[in-house]
Amino acid sequence: MISSVFQSPGKIIYGQGTVKQIGEETKKYGKKVMIVTGKSSSKKTGALDKVIDSLKVENLQYIIFDKVESHPSVDTVELGTSIAKEEEIDVIVALGGGSPLDAAKGISIMLTNSGSIVDYEKKQPEVHGVPVIAVPTTAGTGSEVSKFIVITDTRRKVKMLIGGEALIPKAAILDGELTLMVPPDVTAATGMDALTHAIEAYISKKAQPATSVQALSAIKLISENLAKAVQNGENMDARNNMLFAQMQAGLAFSNASVALVHAMSRPLGAYFGVPHGLANAILLPRVMEYNRAACPEKFRDIAKTMGENTAGLSLREASNLAVKAVKELYAETGLPVKLRDVGVKEEMIETLAKDAIKSGSALVNPRKSSLEDLIDIYKSIY
Ligand SMILES: [Fe+2]
Missing domain, CATH: 1.20.1090.10 (Dehydroquinate synthase-like - alpha domain)
Structure with a gap:
């Protein structure tokens, strides 16, 4: 057998009702949480309320960054990073489809690595990002367990594939209930x-x-x-x-x-x-x-x-x-x-x-x- 490396999050929690464990997992990494999500769907489906309920049970403080568009852009990652810095957050809960999850992972590494997200199209981020608890609401991208993100550089019209161990979330929480409303x-x-x-x-x-x-x-x-x-x-x-x-x-x-x-x-x-x-x-x-x-x-x-x-x-x-x-x-x-x-x-x-x-x-x-x-x-x- 040729030698290989297999990387994954430290924990994968799955099954119906596991959304209730978000608070318990998140509190291991600090008190102040930034929820990164899309503009509307997690509010419409009730997924965001479920996450907030779970954070409240553990008395965690939270802010919501809900500006992530589909095909998340460099600008969105930069905006999220500056808000996260200002608010001095400890941990990110990434909630949504592939776009919010990728944006959240991008913000996470830009809080701990220097330069611009664009720099990491060509090189891997060296320092692990701020911890991310990833909660997918669509069944598709696998971003909650992967070391990759895709961020769009709208100026060059390029979808940048950025990869590295530093991008792997700390934990993934997979509750099928959160996907029930997907059309x-x-x-x-x-x-x-x-x-x-x-x-x-x-x-x-x-x-x-x-x-x-x-x-x-x-x-x-x-x-x-x-x-x-x-x-x-x-x-x-x-x-x-x-x-x-x-x-x-x-x-x-x-x-x-x-x-x-x-x-x-x-x-x-x-x-x-x-x-x-x-x-x-x-x-x-x-x-x-x-x-x-x-x-x-x-x-x-x-x-x-x-x-x-x-x-x-x-x-x-x-x-x-x-x-x-x-x-x-x-x-x-x-x-x-x-x-x-x-x-x-x-x-x-x-x-x-x-x-x-x-x-x-x-x-x-x-x-x-x-x-x-x-x-x-x-x-x-x-
Ligand atoms: Fe894909």
């Missing part, structure tokens, strides 16, 4: 993001035994639960299973990296504001077709894990079933399938491909790709 389209897109994390981590050149176990478990749970969660949002079992699965997918990609789908989806977000999960969902089946022949054994594993019968089939036939299974699952979500349906302009495809090929995620893709390959892929799903 079907967001459930679908975030779930497809999680599936993409799991598949890309499994086929990544940086895959390792500890990530592959997590990735395959996530693929199985997502294939069994995503359509149920989309079609009946009140299905508590499906919600808890999806939340657990996306956490496993998060652990997998945080340690094994994502690959070409993510390299190609980030420019779609940066130039056209396509939601991250939706951009991945549109790309995933086509990029799987492109990658299949580079690692057919792994594709056969994915097909089996998604319940396909591969007995008696050739490796080619069995590996193709993985692509078929993902296409079928995707069809059940009802999401758009073409880039033109989500506002992408055809004349920008070359620019998108040039940005995507520069991404580190493209380098760990199992198939070595050229600029022309990426242009072809974008065109074929336009």
Whole structure:
């Protein structure tokens, strides 16, 4: 076995009702809390009230930073950091989907490291951030367990992928109840993001035994639960299973990296504001077709894990079933399938491909790709 490192938060608390443990976990790191959340959804769904109730039980002081937009920007991280400094906070509770969680982790490292968040696109932050207790309210990004964030530099129109051990939250708290109000389209897109994390981590050149176990478990749970969660949002079992699965997918990609789908989806977000999960969902089946022949054994594993019968089939036939299974699952979500349906302009495809090929995620893709390959892929799903 090749030597590998597997990093994760110190504690992962999961299951229904665990939202009540937020106060108890948070108080270990100090008295003054900053809750970092989005502009409205955690208020509408009642998730924010549940967090506040739990903090009050432990007599913790709190302030709320609720300015995080989707595709969180450098400006938002800077604003949150200056407020956190002024208020001398001890600990951050990050509440919401991937955007608030990423912004909170960005603020956390900027409280302990020098310079600007933009500097950390090229180098890892050295000092651990202010402790973060991460509480996801969507089942998708896995940010609550990962060492990555994506912050948008609006001036350069670049989604910066920033990574490092210093960004791993102290604890993740996963309560499916907080995801019950997520609408079907967001459930679908975030779930497809999680599936993409799991598949890309499994086929990544940086895959390792500890990530592959997590990735395959996530693929199985997502294939069994995503359509149920989309079609009946009140299905508590499906919600808890999806939340657990996306956490496993998060652990997998945080340690094994994502690959070409993510390299190609980030420019779609940066130039056209396509939601991250939706951009991945549109790309995933086509990029799987492109990658299949580079690692057919792994594709056969994915097909089996998604319940396909591969007995008696050739490796080619069995590996193709993985692509078929993902296409079928995707069809059940009802999401758009073409880039033109989500506002992408055809004349920008070359620019998108040039940005995507520069991404580190493209380098760990199992198939070595050229600029022309990426242009072809974008065109074929336009
Ligand atoms: Fe993602």
